[in-house]
Amino acid sequence: MSKDVPHDILTRKRIRIEDVAREAGVSITTVSRTLNGSGYVKEATREKVLAALESLDYRPGVVRSTVDPETTEERIICMIVPSIENLIFPQIIKGAEEYLRKHECILSLCITEEDPMIERESLRRMRNQGAAGFLICSAERKDRHLRILRENQVPAVLLNRSTEEEIYSTVSVDHFQAAYDAVRYLIRSGRRKIAIASGREELLLYQERLEGYRRALMDAGLPVKENWIMRDISGRNGFYRKTIDLLKDPEWPDAIFCASDPKAFVVMRALQDQGVRIPEEIAVMGFDNVEISALVEPTLTTVAQPSQLIGETGARLLLKQIQYKEEHGVLPKPSRTVMPTELIVRKST
Numbered sequence: 001m002s003k004d005v006p007h008d009i010l011t012r013k014r015i016r017i018e019d020v021a022r023e024a025g026v027s028i029t030t031v032s033r034t035l036n037g038s039g040y041v042k043e044a045t046r047e048k049v050l051a052a053l054e055s056l057d058y059r060p061g062v063v064r065s066t067v068d069p070e071t072t073e074e075r076i077i078c079m080i081v082p083s084i085e086n087l088i089f090p091q092i093i094k095g096a097e098e099y100l101r102k103h104e105c106i107l108s109l110c111i112t113e114e115d116p117m118i119e120r121e122s123l124r125r126m127r128n129q130g131a132a133g134f135l136i137c138s139a140e141r142k143d144r145h146l147r148i149l150r151e152n153q154v155p156a157v158l159l160n161r162s163t164e165e166e167i168y169s170t171v172s173v174d175h176f177q178a179a180y181d182a183v184r185y186l187i188r189s190g191r192r193k194i195a196i197a198s199g200r201e202e203l204l205l206y207q208e209r210l211e212g213y214r215r216a217l218m219d220a221g222l223p224v225k226e227n228w229i230m231r232d233i234s235g236r237n238g239f240y241r242k243t244i245d246l247l248k249d250p251e252w253p254d255a256i257f258c259a260s261d262p263k264a265f266v267v268m269r270a271l272q273d274q275g276v277r278i279p280e281e282i283a284v285m286g287f288d289n290v291e292i293s294a295l296v297e298p299t300l301t302t303v304a305q306p307s308q309l310i311g312e313t314g315a316r317l318l319l320k321q322i323q324y325k326e327e328h329g330v331l332p333k334p335s336r337t338v339m340p341t342e343l344i345v346r347k348s349t
Helices: 007-011 017-024 028-036 043-056 088-102 116-128 144-151 175-188 204-219 238-246 261-273 307-328
Strands: 075-081 105-111 133-136 156-159 169-173 194-197 255-258 283-288 301-304 336-339 342-344
Touching: 017 028, 017 043, 028 043, 043 116, 043 144, 075 088, 075 116, 075 307, 088 105, 088 307, 105 116, 116 133, 116 144, 133 307, 144 156, 156 307, 169 175, 169 307, 175 194, 175 204, 175 255, 175 283, 175 301, 175 342, 194 204, 194 238, 194 261, 238 255, 238 261, 255 261, 261 283, 307 336
Parallel strands: 075 105, 075 133, 133 156, 156 169, 169 336, 194 255, 255 283, 283 301
Antiparallel strands: 301 342
16 A cells, blocks of 8 residues: 555545535536536535535545655645634734744645635645644534544644534633633722623634623622623624614613623724723723734733644644554544633723
């Protein structure tokens, strides 16, 4: 057997395009159009085809392996991130890239814009191109496509995100505890009426931060007012209008905990445009400690997470996964690495 070709590709039954069409209940032409990105395919049909591609583990042709320990060729590691506009992700990318470069790996970056379909397709394409492993900041809370990767013994590590099942190793902070501690700080500072600018609850991390907020209030004997929970349904700039609407309530909150720094910046702008003094009338707290949080006025109190270290740690764990699979033929058991957070107190509280 050639050492350049993974054993599972040579031994498993070859999946043909006809098999995919049968699984999806569509024509071969439709499958071909979906694969090539040519011609019109309805979105619902495209999703059926992509689900069939994942389920059958369709891979067009044999791709040269990049994980052979005896080869001098650099390994390709694919990193899936939802955005580079959110400033925590460039730091995560930097940590991973610097570590991988030292270990003769090439980092290939895929940006999904929080679109699960783009995420799944990026994973499939990079597998076909011979990626040795994946670093994933998943856009999905449900993990069907990740389960399929695991079943096919594809090395991967989840960064700063988690899913409902512990299928893959994760490197993240304790989002619940970090949010709980942040809100408790506001309470100890004398704030008793605390609102929240929450994130998309499709993402488990935002659900956990929301639950940390709720629990902190309940443990302090304070009410959780549903109309003070601003939910993200229209992008981060939607919080500008939501914050103004919040001020129409006869009873104002005296603090707003924001589930990310970018949300906090928008909330602060809305308050300032309405003549609200920060923190004298309403305190504002963020989450992430992106660089600009120390430059806005007033400077933002926030929860710092070690983004660059998260990327570096994830890359190190991924290379260990790849090595373990080379030696044992299977992936190691998933692990959970919890990174520390730190409350950075500045002028906004």
